[in-house]
Amino acid sequence: MAEVTLVEIEKTFRGKTTVISNLDLEIEDGSFTVLVGPSGCGKSTLLRMIAGLETVTRGAISIGGHDVTTAEPSDRDIAMVFQSYALYPHMTVARNIDFGMRLAKIPAQERQAKVDEAAKLLNLEDLLERKPAELSGGQRQRVAIGRAIVRNPGVFLFDEPLSNLDAALRNRMRVELAELHQRLDTTMVYVTHDQIEAMTLADRIVVLNAGKVEQVGAPMELYQRPETLFVAGFIGSPKMNLITGAVAEAYGAETLGIRPEHIEVGHDRGEWRGRVRVVEKLGSDAFAYVDSEEVGALTVRLPGDVDIRSGDILELTPRHELLHPFDQQGLRLPDDAVANARAIA
Template sequence: MAEVTLVDIEKTFRDNTTVIPNLNLHIEEGSFTVLVGPSGCGKSTLLRMIAGLETVTRGSITIGGRDVTDVEASQRDIAMVFQSYALFPHMTVARNIDFGMRLAKLPADQRQAKVAEAARLLHLEELLDRKPAELSGGQRQRVAIGRAIVRNPGVFLFDEPLSNLDAALRTKMRVELAELHQRLDTTMIYVTHDQIEAMTLADCIVVMNAGRIEQVGSPMTLYQRPETLFVAGFIGSPKMNLIDGLIAEAYGATTLGIRPEHIDVSREHGDWRVTVRVIEKLGADSFAYVDSEQAGAMTVRLPGDAEMATGDTLYLTPRPDQLHPFDADGRRLPDEAIRRRLASLSLV
């Protein structure tokens, strides 16, 4: 495994479009780091620059302490798994996995041993003689991962590898990828636009927006303490409620955030009177989408067996210690400032 460091990285295409203006990032050795953000934020371009598939306009990339900025992709000690499986349809699973080793002219006994170990790790032992057409989507993706494993790279790169799978298979493959990282104990860098994938897989998340890094941290750090309005609105499902206007101003903020599960609900009294518009019953949880004259449209998380109907009147009270205040630039206000404001409002 190896650490990855990017210093003053810039990427500008030939039409003078700059997709990454200036970026610095250090990825710890052995970490599972996820680059997440909306489409067009630059995360896949950044991954491809680490892989050597895109040139760097300015800056440097080191892998394992070695400057690889101008090094060919094949010499960077990385292995990449793409969104498309890129398997050879006429080859068996075993032949697909050992294709790169055959090109490198490794002895047959070494190739067989590596294929067998990869098949064991990925539960492919009984599929080695099958062709890709005989496999499910999840099995094909495991074959593509097996082809990367046998290279024994210092860094694994994943470019939205689960986006072609259905919801059930994505959930299963997320578990398998997390277990694989634990078994291999190797640096993994993973790109996705799905914040649920990021939260469940990563020990470190890099949130990107318009080619810039908004915040780096553990999943729960980003969830519990978003440093920008963008991160607050991007991380979490359902999204954080973001309230502007007089309510936010009362707390000394331009925008005030509160997550749906951090709002107390009553039928008798509370800070905000709301009307229920829509109710989603999801089993263990229910989500009520409500309207308030003071706070606007909001989402509230409730127990799955909560009894209510469209048109009901409820009263909401945000928990003071779970408020997220942001200034006019979308930056988080200091905790001390909000504590003083809450104290002045007699809320703490």
């Protein structure tokens, strides 16, 4: 295992386009850290710099206490799993997994033992003699992970490894990756644009925006207490309701956030009133998309069996202790800001 430390990292392409700017980050030994953010935020570039596949314009990277800023990828004690499986089509699963070990001239008996161990860990034991064309997408990705495991690295790097899979396979592979981390207890750094993947896999999330770190923390910490307006709008599905105008100002904020599940619904009396535009039923949950004269468009989370239809009028009351106030710069206001504003009002 190994910790990863990045100090004042900057990445500029062609001397003029800066994609990572003065970034500091500590990735703890043994953690499952997910780098998440929208397309173009710099997350894959950052991962590739850790791997040694991109040069660092300025700053330093260390892995396990060793400076690897200018080291070759092979000297960094890492193994990387890419979005594409990059398997050799003419080789069996077993040959694909042990390919790197054969290049390193590791003895056959040791190679076989490592392949068998990885196959057992990844439920590939019955597939070792198959070719990649005979495998499902999830099985191919497990082979790619097996090829990384046999290297016994200090750090695993994953670059959007599930994006080519369908929804059902992605869900299953998320569980398998989480279980794999528990069994290996090794540092893993995982890149995704999917905040649901980030929330379900990580013990620590790094939210990136335009090459800078917006917030670092445990999944529920980011969900329950976003420090910036960007994190508030990015983490959570469906997204947090973000309210501006007179209602936000009444609470002492430029923007006021409230999650869909933190709005109480009634038919008789509420703080806001809204007309249901659409109801989306998803089984255990339902989401009502509501237009309110006071606050604009809102998403409200309800029980799946709720008897609400398009056109219904709802009385809505936010849970005041769960409101998220932000200032003009998009930074979170102190926790007592909402209570103080209500007391003054």
